[in-house]
Amino acid sequence: MKxxxxxxxxxxxxxxxxxxxxxxxxxxxxxxxxxxxxxLSTRRLAAELDIKSASLYWHFKDKNELLNEMSxxxxxxxxxxxxxxxxxxxxAEWLAEGxxxxxxxALSCRDGAQVMARPRPRTPGLSFEDNVKTAMRxxxxxxxxxxxxxxxxxxxxxxALQEQATPAATGIVVAGKEGxxxxxxxxxxxxxxxxxxxxxxxxxxNRPRA
Amino acid sequence: MKxxxxxxxxxxxxxxxxxxxxxxxxxxxxxxxxxxxxxLSTRRLAAELDIKSASLYWHFKDKNELLNEMSxxxxxxxxxxxxxxxxxxxxAEWLAEGxxxxxxxALSCRDGAQVMARPRPRTPGLSFEDNVKTAMRxxxxxxxxxxxxxxxxxxxxxxALQEQATPAATGIVVAGKEGxxxxxxxxxxxxxxxxxxxxxxxxxxNRPRA
DNA sequence: ACCTGAACACCGTTCAAGT
DNA sequence: ACCTGAACACCGTTCAAGT
Numbered sequence: 132m133k134x135x136x137x138x139x140x141x142x143x144x145x146x147x148x149x150x151x152x153x154x155x156x157x158x159x160x161x162x163x164x165x166x167x168x169x170x171l172s173t174r175r176l177a178a179e180l181d182i183k184s185a186s187l188y189w190h191f192k193d194k195n196e197l198l199n200e201m202s203x204x205x206x207x208x209x210x211x212x213x214x215x216x217x218x219x220x221x222x223a224e225w226l227a228e229g230x231x232x233x234x235x236x237a238l239s240c241r242d243g244a245q246v247m248a249r250p251r252p253r254t255p256g257l258s259f260e261d262n263v264k265t266a267m268r269x270x271x272x273x274x275x276x277x278x279x280x281x282x283x284x285x286x287x288x289x290x291a292l293q294e295q296a297t298p299a300a301t302g303i304v305v306a307g308k309e310g311x312x313x314x315x316x317x318x319x320x321x322x323x324x325x326x327x328x329x330x331x332x333x334x335x336x337n338r339p340r341a
Numbered sequence: 342m343k344x345x346x347x348x349x350x351x352x353x354x355x356x357x358x359x360x361x362x363x364x365x366x367x368x369x370x371x372x373x374x375x376x377x378x379x380x381l382s383t384r385r386l387a388a389e390l391d392i393k394s395a396s397l398y399w400h401f402k403d404k405n406e407l408l409n410e411m412s413x414x415x416x417x418x419x420x421x422x423x424x425x426x427x428x429x430x431x432x433a434e435w436l437a438e439g440x441x442x443x444x445x446x447a448l449s450c451r452d453g454a455q456v457m458a459r460p461r462p463r464t465p466g467l468s469f470e471d472n473v474k475t476a477m478r479x480x481x482x483x484x485x486x487x488x489x490x491x492x493x494x495x496x497x498x499x500x501a502l503q504e505q506a507t508p509a510a511t512g513i514v515v516a517g518k519e520g521x522x523x524x525x526x527x528x529x530x531x532x533x534x535x536x537x538x539x540x541x542x543x544x545x546x547n548r549p550r551a
Numbered sequence: 552a553c554c555t556g557a558a559c560a561c562c563g564t565t566c567a568a569g570t
Numbered sequence: 571a572c573c574t575g576a577a578c579a580c581c582g583t584t585c586a587a588g589t
Contacts, residue, residue, distance in 0.1 A: 147570095148572065173563060185565080186573050194563065248458070248499075250506040275523075281503075282524030286492070289458075289499025293491075296460040313485075314492030314528070321530030357589095358553065383582060395584080396554050404582065 144181065152190050155180065156200050160240065163201070168242040203251035205243060209236035210258060215265050222269035223319045229262075230283040230315055237291035244291035270326045279322065286314055355391070362400050365390065366410050370450065373411070378452040413461035415453060419446035420468060425475050432479035433529045439472075440493040440525055447501035454501035480536045489532065496524055 145154075155176075162179050163171050173194055177184040191197045209232045215225070237244040266276035290311050355364075365386075372389050373381050383404055387394040401407045419442045425435070447454040476486035500521050 150572085172561085174561085182572095183574055184563080185575080188564070189572060248502050248506075278520060278523040279527075281520060282496070282527070285499035285503055285524065286496045287499075288502070289495035289497075292458050292498070292502075293495055296458075310488060310491060313488040314495065317489075317492070317531035317535065318524070318528045319531070320534050321527035321532075324530050324534045325527065360553085382580085384580085392553095393555055394582080395556080398583070399553060 150180065150182065150186075150190070152200065155187070155190055155197065156204050159197060159201055160204060163242060163246065164240045166241075168245050198246060199249055199252055201246050202249040203254060205236055205240070205247050206233070206251055207254070209233045209247075210262070215268075220268060222266065223323065226266065226269075226279065226283060227315055227319060229280075230287045231311075233284060233287035234291045234311060237288065238295065242295065244288060244295045248288050248292060269322070270329065271322070275325075282318065283315070286318070287311075290314070360390065360392065360396075360400070362410065365397070365400055365407065366414050369407060369411055370414060373452060373456065374450045376451075378455050408456060409459055409462055411456050412459040413464060415446055415450070415457050416443070416461055417464070419443045419457075420472070425478075430478060432476065433533065436476065436479075436489065436493060437525055437529060439490075440497045441521075443494060443497035444501045444521060447498065448505065452505065454498060454505045458498050458502060479532070480539065481532070485535075492528065493525070496528070497521075500524070 158179055159171065159176055162176055166175065173184040173187055177187055187197070191200070210229065211232075233247070237247045240246075262280060263273065263276045266279060267273060269276075271279060294307070294310075368389055369381065369386055372386055376385065383394040383397055387397055397407070401410070420439065421442075443457070447457045450456075472490060473483065473486045476489060477483060479486075481489060504517070
């Protein structure tokens with residue numbers, strides 16, 4: 132006699148053919164938070180989905196592709212709404228919030244930083260170009276805006292990575308948000324200095340004394 | 342008939358009892374550069390050392406301990422001589438060189454950034470406190486000096502990590518050194534602004550007008 | 552003190568075969 | 571189109587036993 136068709140796993144039973152990449156990625160992220168990156172095996176994930184591990188290879192080329200998709204999902208979650216307001220728009224605070232969101236998202240899940248440190252699949256230009264535009268409202272050039280976002284992303288991931296590493300052995304100086312804010316604000320100060328210098332030059336060109 | 346006692350591996354035969362942690366770490370780093378982090382198995386490393394993989398567990402508690410030691414070795418290599426000169430000492434350039442050295446070392450070895458992103462064993466206070474002292478010659482407080490070094494370390498590792506990720510999928514904006522220098526110099530600009538502000542305040546306190 | 556043989560409990564991945 | 575059974579070629583780690 133055959134036993135009942137599973138569905139005993141984690142409560143969420145599906146009918147066949149319902150399984151798609153998004154569901155797998157979502158489940159993988161939940162499992163990651165439970166067991167950590169070393170515990171996240173294809174067999175364990177398959178069990179969580181009530182399938183066999185071989186089935187995962189119909190949906191994903193290999194485990195790397197799955198992990199990269201997880202990275203993409205975390206970034207999407209971190210960078211939700213550009214949320215640009217009216218004339219009181221504070222570009223520095225907007226950039227800071229973006230960097231904080233990346234770090235916060237990475238820290239919100241066990242080993243999340245290690246996942247976000249991976250390459251993510253080319254999101255279809257969705258919000259990235261919009262964000263560049265928004266960053267340019269500060270007066271930065273297109274290239275500077277991109278470099279700024281790249282720098283903040285690298286710093287946020289680097290910070291989360293160190294903060295999430297086994298706390299005993301790391302040479303952490305100031306734990307938590309304060310250590311992060313120092314680097315963040317100092318970098319933004321550098322941007323402000325650059326923009327102020329640029330405005331000064333522009334003014335002197337507009338009404339030359341000579 | 343027993344065959345000859347190995348020594349066919351990679352040319353470097355040893356007599357028994359010669360093997361120590363430093364040799365293992367050095368060999369592991371060479372092997373890492375050959376096969377990458379996914380190829381660096383205890384069995385492969387043991388073969389390279391002409392021992393059996395079980396023997397590694399006499400020298401190291403587990404693979405994690407070995408990897409952390411590798412991280413420590415790479416940082417030692419990166420931060421070699423403090424090399425502080427005379428009165429023409431340029432603290433900003435000194436900090437920049439330290440950050441560049443970390444990034445350069447990470448990029449010098451396949452998957453090197455992933456290794457340096459790991460926690461490293463507590464180095465016996467060797468050069469770290471000296472470096473804090475050196476950084477303070479800029480006028481930064483002790484805490485600011487530590488935060489600065491932490492920030493640059495995080496940014497350098499974060500950069501190397503992204504640069505070393507599979508080049509196709511990453512949203513790299515400006516590849517290579519230029520992308521790194523932007524973040525580095527902008528952060529240092531922020532530090533300069535902070536120090537300049539501090540000097541201005543100090544001067545106004547020295548000779549008050551009122 | 553240092554190393555091995557042999558095993559344990561896993562991995563990621565492939566592929567013919569099922570439905 | 572989607573999933574399984576069964577296998578392949580590996581893993582990290584332990585531990586009694588050797589020298």
